Amino acid sequence: ENALGISQALYKKTSSSFDPVKQYDAIAVVATSPLVLAVANNVKANSVNELIAYARAMPQKINYASAGIGSVSHLTFEVIKAATAMDAVHVPYKGGGPAMNDVIAGHVALNMASIQVAKGLIEAGKIKGLAVTSAERSPVLPNVPTLKEAGVKTADVDLRFWFGLFAPKGVPDAVKAKLDKAVAATLSHPQVRERLANLDIEPAYAPGNLLKTKLENEIANWTKFIDAHGIKPE
Incomplete structure (x- = not known):
């Protein structure tokens, strides 16, 4: 979840014992929502x-x-x-x-x-x-433009909610593979996709290695932005 990237970037100097990349195993990207x-x-x-x-x-x-x-x-x-x-x-x-x-x-x-x-x-x-904040207009709010349409060019961070499935570090590979398969199967189900679409949540399945890379990139990019603008956790 994108709060993981933000919190790690913002609180890294005061909460250095917590590292989601090292303490969690990434299973799969699940969805996004603006x-x-x-x-x-x-x-x-x-x-x-x-x-x-x-x-x-x-x-x-x-x-x-x-x-x-x-x-x-x-x-x-x-x-x-x-x-x-x-x-x-x-x-x-x-x-x-x-x-x-x-x-x-x-x-x-x-x-x-x-x-x-x-x-x-x-x-x-x-x-x-x-x-x-999505790249395209939302199907549930089609009259509301995107930031890009308004000419707003933002920093290289994901301004949508994004959701991923993580497990405690050290979960057996067979269990991770089973969870990954279950996420992919669930997100391909028409009723699930319809329900998510009604909430403007877009299924965005991707395997665990891509989720891990996304989290690492989000931490790096949020850290760069937060440090550049002097944002403090108080």
Whole structure:
């Protein structure tokens, strides 16, 4: 899961005893799902470019909520902020629910939310969805453009949720092979794929060696970004 890469990059100097690459065996990549740039209705911006202009016109006046320091929502928006030179103040919450509630209420300007949370709120007119973090538009929010469409070129990190199956280090090869086969078979089942599609979760099976490489790359790329921008775990 992408939180593994982020947390290892952010807390590596204070939690050096934890190393997911060394302590887990990668079994398989399972799926991916985008985040949504969710904006309060009282923000006078209906596109990413309008939001950028709005934030630049009022330095330090725009704030963004997250599920907490070091969360996926926090670091994802930091990447967008760096790519667009937006001047926005981080307001960390104790969880995604309280963060989104304050976006709905208009107390904070925006939040990076899972598409599963954002979809119903956008359709109900409670928030605005300005962009998704996937490479292509989401089939469940087809009117919401991608960051790429808005001209936002981000750092070399995966801004989607990605999900992988790991096991404790040292699991027998036969067990790992059985788990890998089960993941591949499950994700190929039409009913499973339909259910995931309805949640905008894209099956993305890949074997364990590719999951291990992905995690290693994510740790390296998030470390580079976090160090370059001086992001601290407090």
